[in-house]
Amino acid sequence: MSEFLKGTGKSESLATSGWNILTEEVSFPVAVVKQSAITNNAQWMAQYARQAGVRLAPHGKTTMLPDVFKQQIEQGAWAISLATVPQVLNAVEQGIERVILANQLIGKFHFELIAQLLSQTDTEFYCFVDSPDNARQLGAFFQSKNVTLNILLEVGVEHGRCGVRSSEQLFDLLDVCQQFKALKVCGLSFYEGVITQEHAQQRIHSFVTDVIAMAVQIEQRQGFAIDNPIITGAGSAWYDVVAKAMNDSESRELFTYVLRPGCYLIHDTGIYQSAQQQVLQRSQLACDIKGGLTSGLYLWAYVVSRAEPNLAIIGLGKRDVAFDAGLPTPQLIFSPTTQKLDKAPTEFRVTAIMDQHCMMSIASDSALKVGDLVCFSTSHPCLTFDKWRQIGVVDDDWVISKTLATYF
Incomplete structure (x- = not known):
């Protein structure tokens, strides 16, 4: 039997139809980046650098996705920064x-x-x-x-x-x-x-x-x-x-x-969202640039237990997602039974995390069921990417069109 990586599906279907997260065509949990967010964020920071009269050498250690480095170079980055010699060699091998x-x-x-x-x-x-x-x-x-x-x-x-x-x-x-x-x-x-x-x-x-x-x-x-x-x-x-x-x-x-x-490219809904809000309060130049940075990294996972009325156990843990600067934030709920995709209720909140599970506080009358899917955003994306050997790329339909290899 060949090697199978978490967050992947049948290899033969990826190039033809992709892997549809909502029809459960992948192993969960799964980590994905939105191509639209990466493109937007790369363009935003490139424009900021041009107008500020500086050059960009984005720190690649955030993602260690050389395919993404190339996109940053195409958007005008002068160089890529790395943190270790193996990271440098892998980046150069991939064309930087x-x-x-x-x-x-x-x-x-x-x-x-x-x-x-x-x-x-x-x-x-x-x-x-x-x-x-x-x-x-x-x-x-x-x-x-x-x-x-x-x-x-x-x-x-x-x-x-x-x-x-x-x-x-x-x-x-x-x-x-x-x-x-x-x-x-x-x-x-x-x-x-x-x-x-x-x-x-x-x-x-x-x-x-x-x-x-x-x-x-x-x-x-x-x-x-x-x-x-x-x-x-x-x-x-x-x-x-x-x-x-x-x-x-x-x-x-x-x-x-x-x-x-480095983190601007993926951004988050935690510490870097807060940092960027402070940038916008300080910098008129940043405010004048159209659009803004958007969170681009998401993780989908199953509800694996409803052992208590106010508690859902999710199949997502420290082996999958960053937890050093805030716990993952529920964003979306999908029911395979009803085929409904909804925003996560504001009262849904991750309160604790273990190796392979996290505990999510919910309302006692919530309709959330075992087997439902929850989509999470993160804080501090660096420490999510290093937990995955492949990251899926999606658009707004949540279909993985390709995967990118990480090189940590």
């Missing part, structure tokens, strides 16, 4: 030509993989560096291979994640990098998402302004190896603040500004 490893490149085997990639392909590759030790390791290795490595020096914040913590550390790092001909310093990078809590907006703007000031100092010392060096940052929550700080700079013509949001 310019990638940013938005992370440190650490370890001999990873060095070998990237050196091989750069020697055998025309891939334009960048990685982050934040320590003299890593710079020396990279410099010695890539010099021995006669391969040039594009690097972005990472600037961080106190109590944050990676990145140098001061301009003094940055210039010390730059001095080490310049000892190696194999290291090509192409710009600076940062991640502002670790700046939270009180006065976050003002602190992020100030932080980005400081990063740009450091870049100006390096440029004045002729420390960058390229014209219009790259300055890159921004996740999906604060991209508007980052873009504004970049555009507020008197030195904006000196640099190539690149934003790296």
Whole structure:
């Protein structure tokens, strides 16, 4: 018997008629993305970037769907960002030509993989560096291979994640990098998402302004190896603040500004919906762009038990859906008996989740039956995609027309 993946149906029928979720032609639970939402979201952010005067290098780790990366490139993305070397290799294998490893490149085997990639392909590759030790390791290795490595020096914040913590550390790092001909310093990078809590907006703007000031100092010392060096940052929550700080700079013509949001493409009905609402409150530019980001990821699952009057047990659990930043939200109910598709009542709410089940609170007089289907939206899509080896693509009729392979 051949391998069978969850959320799939009969392979021979996919190319001809597709898999109809509502007529139960797939294994449940099933995860799907709406093509209309992906297209809309890609176009919206591409337009935002154009009007903000920045480039996009969307973070691919959200979906790890190279087919979707290609759609983002077609919509004008400058590059794709990834988080690990295997992610980079898979993206390149699927046709992505310019990638940013938005992370440190650490370890001999990873060095070998990237050196091989750069020697055998025309891939334009960048990685982050934040320590003299890593710079020396990279410099010695890539010099021995006669391969040039594009690097972005990472600037961080106190109590944050990676990145140098001061301009003094940055210039010390730059001095080490310049000892190696194999290291090509192409710009600076940062991640502002670790700046939270009180006065976050003002602190992020100030932080980005400081990063740009450091870049100006390096440029004045002729420390960058390229014209219009790259300055890159921004996740999906604060991209508007980052873009504004970049555009507020008197030195904006000196640099190539690149934003790296990822979750915007899929969006959600949880933390990123809230974050985007805050963007719209802060940014007139975002408000002026027609349409808006829409949630594009949905999971369908069976009601497997009505053991208590006010409780429905759903065949959807931690193995299937994100639960770190909010539990899945019921959106639709479908009854195979009556063939009725309805919006989920507002009182339907997931209250707990286990490995293969979640508990959904319902009204005691609800007509919901075992075998009915419930459609859920999510919060924080990154941690749903990594639970699936294939994701279905649907339009509004809930028929899966094709599947996309994930590469986590």
